[in-house]
Amino acid sequence: MANVRSTYTDSVQFYGQEDPRELVARFGSPLYVYNENVLRSCCRDLTSLSDLPGFQVNYSAKANTNPSLLRIIRSEGCVVDAMSPGELYVNQLAGFPKGEITYVCNNVSAEELKNAAEHCDVVSVDSLAQLELLGQAAPGSRVMVRFNPGIGAGHSDKVVTGGKKTKFGVDPDMLPQVQDIVARHQLCLVGVNQHIGSLFMEAGPYLEAMEVLLSMAEKLMALGYPLEIIDFGGGFGMPYHKYEGQPRMDMQALGKALHGCLAAWVEKTGYKGRFFIEPGRYVVAECGVVLGTVHAVKNNGPHRYAGTDIGFTVLARPMLYDAFHDVEIYRDGGQPDDRLMEQTLVGNICESGDILAKDRALPPIEQGDVIAMLDAGAYGWVMASTYNHRLRPAEVLIGADGKARLIRRRETLEDLTAALILD
Structure with a gap:
């Protein structure tokens, strides 16, 4: 044509x-x-990053929530997150069951947190205030805490989500306060997550931040918390400047480094839970x-x-x-x-x-x-x-x-x- x-x-x-x-x-x-074929190809780029048991692609639905696309993404073996009651609703319409939906939110009401705890596998919170509110609204629920690794990356300041100049995440130094809130409300701390930013084309910062989160996970496991999910976030870039020959992110190199890091950590710690990456843009752009x-x-x-x-x-x-x-x-x-x-x-x-x-x-x-x-x-x-x-x-x-x-x-x-x- x-x-x-x-x-x-x-x-x-x-x-x-x-x-x-x-x-x-x-x-x-x-x-x-x-285009369905392009969508499936992008999903497979990500699901093939590692064949380690428990490795999963947790699609960030905020990038595109059309249920027809969500069904294709699910058929490629991905799970999904939601950031609002609306996203949760369309994820359910697309066929994702409770066990395949993670609620990743910030600055929401007690009512929304309670609804998420009832209809999602786990709720991620990114501040002490939200952790406290979840405990009050849904005591005993499954929670994942988003920590700020102190590392940010992205194509614009508006999409950098890690580091000291962002609204996202709990400072790792606040772990004692996290433990206190979890204990008081009998919450089940089953996961940790992070996100450093969006549209980065080099894997270095992402891999560096992975090490930070794995260190936090190891500390929590030593304290007796039954971690089931370690979510490293997404943000993988893709070439927008196609007519200028912009190269793609080297997903093969990323996969080799990511898989090697996780495999070594599993052997070291005996961890038997899940590892998530949380891409949105790379899946559907x-x-x-x-x-x-x-x-x-x-x-x-x-x-x-x-x-x-x-x-x-x-x-x-x-x-x-x-x-x-x-x-x-x-x-x-x-x-x-x-x-x-x-x-x-x-x-x-x-x-x-x-x-x-x-x-x-x-x-x-x-x-x-x-x-x-x-x-x-x-x-x-x-x-x-x-x-x-x-x-x-x-x-x-x-x-x-x-x-x-x-x-x-x-x-x-x-x-x-x-x-x-x-x-």
Whole structure:
């Protein structure tokens, strides 16, 4: 399906038997499109990191909660976490039983903690206050404590979740207070976890933080706590700059180092529980694109703008994090075009910050073109909103057979007012 700029999706047969322009014509614009084969491949990258008994991929559902994708992820052997009652509900809809759901939250109510304790295998808390609240709301429940390893990594300060400048985690020096709260409320401390950040491409900080958490786990086991879960978090990066040849994270090297570290620790300690990694982005980012239509092209002075219907209500990451997404361009009768000119892609929201790609060198974009923002499967639809009363888009899955099926309908004007009480 070679088109104006389509080398990447052509190379992985992303659209299967479909054509992106025909998908937009059939399901509307903008439109999220996912590929089942890509999703399964990414799951297998992670499940193959170690064959150690007890090693599991605990998918971080906040990255994408569509139940159709969750079912595929479960079928690949992954378990799942939830960060809210809503995520817990869709995890259950997708078929995950209680024993396969971990509740990973912060700064939530006693009511929410009690609900999580009743419907999840274990509840993770990341502060003494939340541990105390869980003990009051659900004494005797199974708990995992999130410790801050003092190490952070990520592509933006907004996604670094370890170290001293983050809201997440309990300082390891507060272990005596943790023990006191656990004892007073007869909580069952069955796990420890951590998370250092998101979208790191080098394994060094992750492996260093693993050693910190294993040391904490060993200390707790020596104190008599029956640990069943040691969760090292996620954050593995993937290449967003595909047209620049950005290399992938070396998952083979990561797996060798991770497996070696865990195997040696198991032999040393006799631990028989589970080891979790907790990826979200790596699982779903590359399996999704968002398609949109170019409705206007203009120049303001020397600056060329291509105006699309993909506002930040559809794809928020560029606005929130200055995140980069590669762009593909399709048009009727389009042919590969190597000419490049500096252009800025913008959306349809009445905000100056509604920018998808700033000053990007791309083939000349024309009114009527369909564009794809690549690697939008993670933190795409789940971050969409109805600001400006724009409707959220439909979602389509390209199955293993190469055919498209609707997995979420486009919102309607009636959906916008469904919760209103009109006098």
